[in-house]
Amino acid sequence: MTSSKFPTPLGQGGPPSATPGGIRLGLRANLTQFTLLVVVNALVGGMLGQERTVLPLLADDVFHLSAYTAALTYILAFGTTKAITNFFAGTWSDRYGRKPVLIAGWLIALPVPAMLAWGPSWAWIIAANVLLGMNQGLTWSTTVIMKIDLVGPERRGLAMGFNEAAGYLAVAATAMATGAIAEHAGLRPEPFLLSAAYLVLALALSTVFVRETRDHARAEAALHPVQTATEMTTAQIARRTSLTDKALSAASQAGLVNNLNDALAWGIFPLLFAAHGLSIAQIGVLAALYPAVWGAGQMLTGWWSDHIGRKHLITAGMLLQAAAIALVAAGTTFSVWATAQILLGIGTALVYPTLLAVIGDVAHPAWRARAVGVYRLWRDGGFAVGALVAGALADAYSLTTAIWAVAALTAASGLVVAVRMYETHPRPTPAGN
Template structure:
């Protein structure tokens, strides 16, 4: 068995959490080819991404509270089993309707990895150290979205788009073996929660009254909506409109993820010296500046790959800071229901992102305009959430936090 506080345990949690970006990023270069193979339009293929995020969001409302009662490990085992089966359904889907169903089920199972990985870090490391550990976890898992589009492009070239989902099934099988044979349970028995609906609803209601929880969640969700707008529209903008090959697209995506990776390293390095909220001010300013720059370039008629990739590198650097610090901030006051807090955090994050991605697909006009404007709005709303909810809270007198109900 792995030791709970060992580097190997952190790496395992990062690998479990990486399932989310792998399932979204690996098939991005194949989206135009999938539309052609399944005899459907770009909007239907983009819907597979939005539907995945919607299913991911919905599943989080259940897997977190259930894990607060029965433990993180058994819920992750169930989730990864469903993800494996759904990946096989996607690989052998005869039409886009079956693919949509497979993606929804894939999301429903895959949600267990990121949600319970976050909760396990809070279980093990506590409120202060969790931000630093989540930053280094994010640095480790940044390799997934960096490599995923390149791997996806290679699989598309040599084996077809179906092979992307077969590889995801293999990844899920490996994670299942690790969960079953090596991973200990991080949630102690004395912190288990009731799964009675009234208790779950009471905890969600309590979390929605916490100004800090709402503030940190909106900072993250708005930034993630900007990222998801890029995921939803970038392959059509950069490949179909700007003429990049799938491999060039994957290479550009790697540069963008390098920005995210650098942001997470910066977050971990300066987490103690600068503090969570100073880091978030710097990061949200970066996201707002980067998104606005991309939108201005697009509306000015600068339709070149560098005008998309360059600003998004800066946006992802900022989001690399935002992601772990906002997660830690939202979970910090809620140790007795970390699973529920992580679930609600993820549900709001994914719901806002899915809506943004659906709008990008709906209003895509063949250019980079819609995508760039959506990314700019994500950065600006993230900055506004920090200034309006977190900075103002810190300037006011402290307010006692409510505690989670246990039964």
């Protein structure tokens, strides 16, 4: 019989409320810091949302970029930089602490609003997106890691649901706000001034009120038997997350395709809508609808994955995304596209927090931050892949051809999850078994 003095292994049963060092794990025990980090991540999302409606139109109307591949270079720059920064964010947060990495992410972003608002050439927009990618990689990765640190293993899905909901509801709200501002004041500079206020508030909160959480991860690691895996190098962790572990690798490829879809929605959908005569305000509504449903839905789907498991939600979400993208390709009216955006948001909500919960389930606390970094390297690499694939197909064929191709790729990704991933969140063991 197992003594109640010792906790259950990682991912099995509920964690104790306090560790041997006196650090308390759990959502309720850390509610103030958790809530603060939710607010900070909403501001991270707002920084991304400033571009969703305005920048694709800016490329066409202000900088007169006729080739789709050229117009999507800002997404390529953003995605590549963010993906690489994600990887280092995990390593740096283990080495230096979570809070310094978070603050560094906000400092890097300080020039971004001015560069977007007044940059005299497209090169300035690309440079701003390099800085924005670094900002998003450092700040979003760190808020994810810090929330996982605080809540312990039993409520990871719920924690990731709140984290991603805050970020993408802010993306949606800011996309709609900047669309409305652009409709009345023009594409520049007014829509980008909102993010300057986000930056000041986020930097103040992160510097003054956010507390370091690395000791929570160390305390959780101390609860579990010493494993050989805890001594893995970063290269071994990268290989395991990318290739050898079936759940981690399936999550990594699904994350890449999911953000490839987001690049499509960010860069191609507004151009398609504009080509069919929609106004900037209508495009802003459509650009906001998808991340709004995605964001709000994650508060349910993260919790749901804690109760029914991860794999089937991810599979269903990828297949629903494929159907929604196909509906965008087939549609020609605002109402059809609005329906498609809602379905795409639901599908993404099923997938997004659940994939992060998979990483938290499988990775040991001693190397979890680095595994999150590797996963987010793959996931946000999808922005770069999406910009290249969608831009090249749109230039060679048409916007709708690019959208149909991504729909097929998304369906294939869902089937990979169905075949390869194992369930990572075990059901509670009945009493007496």
